[in-house]
Amino acid sequence: ANAHNEYVYGKALEKITAHDPNVAAYLDTCQEQWSRHMFDPAVCCDHNTTNFVESFNACTKPYRDMPLTEYAKKEVDERTGESRFCYATACGGGEFEVRDAHVNFPIRLSTRSCGCGKWQISGIPCKHALRVIYDQRLNPIDFVSPFFKSAAYKLTYADHVHPMSDPTQWPNFSLPTIQPPVIKRQAGRPAKKRKKGPNEPRKGKRNSNVKCGKCREFGHNSRTCKNGGPSTGPSTSAAAGA
Ligand SMILES: [Zn+2]
Ligand SMILES: [Zn+2]
Known part of the structure; x- marks a missing residue:
């Protein structure tokens, strides 16, 4: 199979024939599939020497222009x-x-x-x-x-990603299940709080959930209250009960 030319290939085939003529006869029908000397020169052009120019010309023809x-x-x-x-x-x-x-x-x-x-x-x-x-x-x-x-x-970039069938439809295989990598503990105490995204509001901001002691509205406190008193605010449900 490693023969680069027909002569070496012929010699090798003679040996195979001596061992089992049926095998040799079969192998001889599909040389291009297993013997290097019949490989497509477009794939490994550096290694072919026999009849190279003919094969080369045949292979490059569609690419000429x-x-x-x-x-x-x-x-x-x-x-x-x-x-x-x-x-x-x-x-x-x-x-x-x-x-x-x-x-x-x-x-x-x-x-x-x-x-x-x-x-x-x-x-x-x-x-x-x-x-x-x-x-x-x-x-x-x-x-x-x-x-x-x-x-x-x-051609290299023409192909799309093929759709995949459900895992239940996959062919059976007996390969080990791949486990996630072992997690190494980092130095220091693990952080308790999730890291906030750059656009997330910080928890410490008070402007949205502070409640006014005077009018019971949210968003300001009694010192910055512009409403007159508990009865004048729009959220009167709490005030009505008091
Ligand atoms: Zn050079
Ligand atoms: Zn207020």
């Missing part, structure tokens, strides 16, 4: 500018050597890799690779990972 994301566009432009100081030498077989100042970097277009590592890691050709791409009159967009093409970018 897709615009790059803003980030990728900026990176390509920036690295294009830097690529002017690099010099590429073709080595044949899709391999190149690019000199940048006094350092040489090996480039392989088929695996989209450069000795500097930037291409593999970022998914966007480095300045060395761009030098080769421009020299070969190729389109740099074809060498940028599809992850940076608008189609993939939109």
Whole structure:
């Protein structure tokens, strides 16, 4: 399954055939599902070498005319500018050597890799690779990972959150119940009072629930009372009883 190419795969399959021909026959019908050499190169492009260019072209075809994301566009432009100081030498077989100042970097277009590592890691050709791409009159967009093409970018953010069924409808599973974390007691006496929100009135404010001794109205006391006496206030129920 770890075979990167058909030769190694064939050798491995021979061994399996010797063990059980039925298994080998079955495995051979679905190579792309278990053997690395048949994996979709769009998923792990760095690791495929066999028939890579054909697969690469087939995979990138739908993305050819897709615009790059803003980030990728900026990176390509920036690295294009830097690529002017690099010099590429073709080595044949899709391999190149690019000199940048006094350092040489090996480039392989088929695996989209450069000795500097930037291409593999970022998914966007480095300045060395761009030098080769421009020299070969190729389109740099074809060498940028599809992850940076608008189609993939939109797909990533296109999905919505799926509605969920009631827990009683969930499939059975035998996993341990996850418990809440153990609460560690903080230093000091625990606070008794709930912390009030910034817009909540403080308890100490008296203006709303103070009762006047003269007129028995709420909101002021007898010293600031503007009503004449107990009988003149509007809340007469208490006054009537007195
Ligand atoms: Zn490079
Ligand atoms: Zn009053």
